[in-house]
Structure formats: C-alpha cells, structure tokens
Amino acid sequence: MSQQSEMHLFAPGHSGCPGCAPSTVLIHVVDTLGKDIIVVNATGCMEITSSQYPHSAWRVPYIHSLFENAPAVASGISAALKAKGNHHTKVVVIAGDGSTYDIAFGSLSGMLERGDDVIYCCYDNELYANTGVQKSGATPIGAATTTSQAGKVHHGKEKERKPIVEIAAAHNIPYAASASIAFVADFQAKLKKAAQISGSKFITVNAPCALGAGFDGSISMKVARLAVQSRMWFLFEYENGFFKLNFNPKVAKPVAEYMQLQKRFRHLTPEEIEKIQKLCDHHYIEMLERQKASDAKKIVFDAVTQPPSTPPASPSAPAAPKT
Amino acid sequence: MIKTTNGATALAETAKNCEPEVVAGYPITPTTHVVEEMNRYYANGETKSFIAVESEFSALSALIGGAAAGARTFTATGSQGLLLMHEVLFCSSGMRLPIVMVVGNRSVSAPLSIWNDEQDSVSQRDTGWIQLYAKNNQEASDALIQAYFIAEKTFIPVMVCVDGHFLTHTTEQVDIPSKDEIKRFLPPFKPMVTLDPDQPLSMGVYAAPAYYQEFRMDLHSDLEKSAAVISDAGKRFGQVFGRSYGLVEEYHVKDAKEVLVGLGSAMENVKAAVDEMRKQGKKVGALHVRVLRPFPREELRRILSGKHVGVIDRALSPGAQPPLFTEIVEALQGTSSTVSSFFGALGGRTLKIQESKQLFEKMSKGKALKEWITVTVEKNEAEIETC
C-alpha cells in the first residue's frame, strides 16, 4: 500500500470495478470532509464494494441500513449528536441515484423539509448498477438499460431524468448543488461549502459507471468530462435561494461525441440524437435564464436587505418594542 | 414448448404467456431477471405494459390499481422488496384483488445477504395471500399458470415462491406452455367488480367496528375454502398438461417411519436422500408442503399421523419455535406422531443429500429433536455481489 493511499479515509482494496468513478467520489467525500464525520450509506454498489464482512474500506464511522431509508437514518444520527451536545461531527449520507431519485425520494424529501443537519451526497451514475443496470430516475433520455430496453417498439428510456437538484432546492434548503467527478476542484469546493452551512445540504455528483454505461474503465473521467462539456450535465448550485452556473463554456461539444463512447446510446438513430441535442440546448438556455433571473433577484434582494450606507442619526438605536 | 433455461427466464416467459395486462417491476436479486425479461417483451411490443416503478411498494400498489380496473396483473420480487410490500400485501388481499406475484426467496437484512432461504415469504404468511412453493422450475412455471386460475376464481392474491439462485438461477428443462395452450386451462379474467364509470362503486372503504371483523372473517374462511379450488386447479392442470398437483406432495410416505417435511427446492435433495436410504432398506419418506397458505392441516394430519415427522424450517421466528414446525405440531395434536424440528440452512446454505440423510439417521433413534441445521459453506470473501 502506498503512503498516499494510506492517507485516504476510504481505503484501497474495495471491490469496485477498475475505473469505477463512484468509488473515486467516496475518496473525495471522506478526504475533503475529514475524520470528524459519520457516513450513512444506502444499499448499492458503493455499499457492496466497501463493506463485505469481515472487511470494511471505511476509516471513518460508517453505517448501512437499507436501500430506502438513509436520509431518515441520518436524521436520527443528527438528532442523537445534538442531544449529546456534539456540535462538531458532520453526518454525511452517501447514496446512489436509485436510492436518491427513486426509492428513498420520500425519505429524502422529509429530511430536507425538516432541514436536518446532514450533508447528502448522491453519487450519480445514472442507473442501478448494483442489480445489473436498470433505469433510475436519473437515467438520461434515450439510454438503454435492462428496464428501459432498446427493442422494436420502445427505444431506450423515453423520458428525461428528474431535475433532482432543483427538487432538493425547492425544499428551501440552504445549499443544493450539481457536481461532476471530472471537475474535482469544483466538487471539493462544494463539499467544503456544504460543511460550513448548518441545515440540510444536497449535492449530486455525476460519476459514470463504466460497466453500466458500457465503456472501458480507463475513460471514466473522459466520459464524465464530456457529459459536462456537451451540456448533458450542468455544474451549478443554489445557495440561500440564489442560483449560480459554475461552468459555462461558450462552445459546447456535440452530445453525439459524448454518446458515441457509450454502449447504452448505440441504438439511437441520428434523428433521436438530434432530438436529445435540442433538449440539451434547451436546458442550457434555461440555465442562462435562471442565472439572469437570479442576478436580477440578487440586486433587488441586496437593495432591500442591505443596511443603509449612512449611519443612523442617533448613536444608540432605539430598543425594539417589547411584545 | 420444452426449453432449457434458468428459472427466472422460464417464469417470465410463463407470465408473458398468461397475458397480464398490467406488469410492474422493480429490480432485486434474485428476481431482477424476471423483471428485465418482462421489460424486453414490452420493448419489443409483446406485452401491453411495463411500469418501471421506483419501489416495490409502488410495484404492488400499481397492481392494486391495475386489478381494480379489471386487468390481469404480474410482478416479481423477494427479500427486501417483499418486506417493503408488507403493508400492500394485507391491503391487496383485504380488497380481494386477484393479483399474481412471483417471489424469488431470499434471506432478509440485516446482515444483508442476497442468498436463499425462505424467511421473506414465510414471514408474509399472515397477509391473506395464497402461497404456493415449488421444488423445481417446472413446478414453478406450472404453479404460476395455476396461480392465475386460483386467484381469479377465489379473488385472493397468490404468490408463487421459488428459491432464489437454487431455482431462479439454475438452468433446467422446463416445458413452458404457449399462450394458446394456456388458454385451454385458464379462462379469460372476468373481474367481479371494476372501477367503471357506468357502474360506479367505492373500493377500499374503511370499516367501523360494527363491520371490520366480518371482512376479516370472510377473508379467513375464503382462504380456508380456497384449498378446494387449489386442489381442483392442480387436477385440471394435470388433465390439460399431464402434470397434476395436490396441496402437498408425498414421496414414499405411506410405509415410512421417518418423514422429512419442508418447503421448496431443498425437498428435492431430501427426495434424493430418500431414494438412497430406501436402497438400504430404510423406511423413510419426504413430504413437500406445496401450499403453505391455506395451510393443508387436514391432509398433513391424515398423511403424517403416527410417524416421526422431521420439520425443516429455512425461516425463523426468533424467540419462538420455527413457523412450519409450530403449525405441523398443531396439525398433529392428539395423534401418536413424534415431531422433530430442524431449522437453519439460512442465507445461501441449503440442505444437501448428505445432510438430509444425517437428519433421517438422527430421527431413527426415535426421540423428538430440536436442532439447528448448520451446513457449512466455503468462505468466499472476494466476491462482488449484486443485491
């Protein structure tokens, strides 16, 4: 074991596939957030590959319970820490997109609505990897999985993925963000920001599954980068209700370039790819509009909430009336 | 048509040939493959629907909707998925909806295990569903066709329980009847009531204390009466396809002194053990409880009276006696039988021929035993599992 790997809080020797991007997510999450955390993991590839008895790859406290309840388990831990007067240990959920978008969606929504003090990190490989590649609510339109097969009549997933970050943000939580494993500095900055904020924080990080999407593990980061460069995936955040697009190159790569690397899109006709290209363009315009609207809102917000620049006439402000 | 295929694929094809109109599916080992196959049929236009739900809770709930709207329905699950359906199981039987489901039996969390035992479905025995168990994939496929017949006659939902991996992932020859052949046995589904604007009615109403118990009494007595329909289905099936079924399957039981009784695929090994021991002149037998609900109490009492009965439970009731054992003891009350309890073979361990023979040997001493089946398996630590 190299010295460097010994320093990671997620140990090497887990049984993830070669080039597994989600495994890299785990390393960044625990290394960025440090030792004073408790990890709550949902059933999925990252649980199976990291915690087979009598081994564990985790060098921080770790709990796995079920596929559909990680947010509620995290709420319980957070409440227990509070009850015991522990105000420093951070509770971190690490769950797949199947858990996050689908089966634990209600549990997640409850946690976000309560505003429990938890950092929720979804490693978003856009499918159920662990059960052998089925669609999730995160699977992009067009992609073939074993439950959105490309057949004679139906041609891969027929609907777009859920806008999960927007949904999380709609719970009025202080922080919700979309990241990518290919943009590590951005991802780390988002984790650090989340760690500074109290309440519920939500980050989903795109991390493609080589096995599930059908590409060689050696190009996982390339595929992840192309997702962002082709506007199939956006990097953005909502902080206290304000939107920020974190990556905005003026020229995008064609989605076809991203798709052609992956078997899951092989069945698509040029017309179908063109349709998806249009959707991506459309979403990009939405992002720009959102940025504009948020900037305008910020100007009004600052005007309304910032203290007047001239100091008050009297040095002692009048006491607030007692009610 | 006779096909060489694994259990999951055989069950999916059988289900498709029963022509369900509403299919919902959610992946979980060991029935993921059933769900995937159903999606393949759908993608190719061979079935009418596939609802890719976001949980098993929604899978069964979608079938409540489908069946209430008058459709034949299908899904498959097991383990955590079946446990997540627990509330919906009670609701669907209480509403008398003839839903049919395949259960790929798998152990339950915690600790997480994707391997086989029967804790998941045995734990659902009080949900008001009919439960059929299969020893092999031919029986499983046949049971699925009969399940529709039974459900649609009794308006009680049916689960067909097949051992995960040992059956779902094992390749065998299975004679899978075609759609047309199935039609010779299974009449079209005629719902008693449906959600129909021309005849509006309310389903899933609540019942105050003056009414509630009567609903439950009806369900209870109809489940008991369903035994006759199940027997009839097994006989008719034999007339059409040449393979008949009863509530239980006896194997050299008549003159046996010791009889091992249990559910599912392990009973194939017990039967093989019986063959070997019979060759040595030992009077042993096997009995497969094909129908766990309704519990075939009278048959068991008639067949097993006076014998030394060894009950195999691959499911526990922690802190109490194992479930099947308890029920068989009750069934044999007042007879001169001796009843032994063997429980365990959990989480991927099963009873092999050798161990079955050992159980018979132990029973031959005559004393009632209560002990764990502790089959050891090789440690396989480097394996990635799909759950």
Ligand SMILES: Cc1ncc(C[n+]2csc(CCOP(=O)(O)OP(=O)(O)O)c2C)c(N)n1
């Ligand atoms: C109630 C329940 N249903 C189904 C499963 C089977 N199951 C385990 S992991 C998984 C998919 C996980 O998908 P995701 O959350 O995206 O994680 P990934 O495998 O992609 O890492 C499924 C369906 C389960 N464990 N529990």
Ligand code: SF4
């Ligand atoms: S299947 Fe995908 S997510 Fe799972 S370990 Fe392999 S690459 Fe990683």
Ligand SMILES: [Mg+2]
């Ligand atoms: Mg996933």
